[in-house]
Amino acid sequence: MRLGEIIANTFTAVLLVGGLAVVFLIAGRPLFPRRQARMVVLLPADPDKTASIRDKRQQLPAYFNLALAPRKPTALR
Numbered sequence: 001m002r003l004g005e006i007i008a009n010t011f012t013a014v015l016l017v018g019g020l021a022v023v024f025l026i027a028g029r030p031l032f033p034r035r036q037a038r039m040v041v042l043l044p045a046d047p048d049k050t051a052s053i054r055d056k057r058q059q060l061p062a063y064f065n066l067a068l069a070p071r072k073p074t075a076l077r
Helices: 003-027
Strands: none
Touching: none
């Protein structure tokens, strides 16, 4: 190789690396982004604000008619 070819190849390599650096700089994102955990803290619901009635006791029926309840599904074999 001649000296001119070595200089031209070196200049091309530097130009290529610089071009890639500029592309990543303009994009604004790192090549390998840091992984971050995204957490959502769910606070317990306030029953006074979310309930449709003010009574804090559960309203259950006095009796259950089991004839109206659907049968338990059987497992497929």
